[in-house]
């Protein structure tokens with residue numbers, strides 16, 4: 223008969239040998255797959271893989287949208303690979319906007335830390351939900367739904383956002399429509415906009431055709 227002491231000892235030994243996989247720090251030497259990046263060998267992982275300092279620096283707002291976004295997605299921050307979480311920071315100057323966009327892979331929580339933000343989302347049944355948010359307010363944007371935020375105050379607004387994926391994706395509607403070589407007549411036919419307006423928007427957003 224096996225003694226209880228030996229039994230417990232062997233249990234401890236076996237559990238320490240069959241360790242769960244604690245993390246899957248992204249190994250950028252291999253391409254990203256739908257399941258994320260390949261895992262770095264644990265022996266090669268350092269604390270730097272779990273720390274990202276980029277969100278302490280304001281995004282550059284000297285651009286068309288007067289807003290700067292810094293992402294801490296898996297492609298920027300190897301430690302979040304496989305964890306189903308990530309973050310970003312947005313700085314929005316006075317008059318600036320984070321245009322209509324979607325994250326195909328994640329729901330989002332937006333936290334306003336400075337200034338006043340007017341934010342909104344449109345459901346898949348085209349219901350509109352908008353709110354003016356002050357410092358400390360949070361708002362959620364369900365996965366895949368179109369949403370936006372703009373500076374509704376007289377000083378720079380700062381937002382920190384969290385995502386339910388390490389790879390949320392980020393697609394801006396204006397650039398999807400007018401920032402590429404999709405032919406103008408096709409855009410007119412599929413959006414009901416007139417061609418002159420489309421050409422104007424292409425000139426602003428870098429589109430051709």
Ligand SMILES: *[C@@H]1O[C@H](CO)[C@@H](O)[C@H](O)[C@H]1NC(C)=O
Pocket residue numbers: 282283284285
């Ligand atoms: C911000 O972006 C503008 C336009 O690209 C550039 O001229 C400027 O040097 C940038 N500022 C900083 C602080 O990086």
Ligand SMILES: *[C@@H]1O[C@H](CO)[C@@H](O)[C@H](O)[C@H]1NC(C)=O
Pocket residue numbers: 338374375376
């Ligand atoms: C911004 O400034 C204008 C003019 O000074 C003022 O009327 C308005 O209430 C201010 N808005 C906010 C959100 O502080």
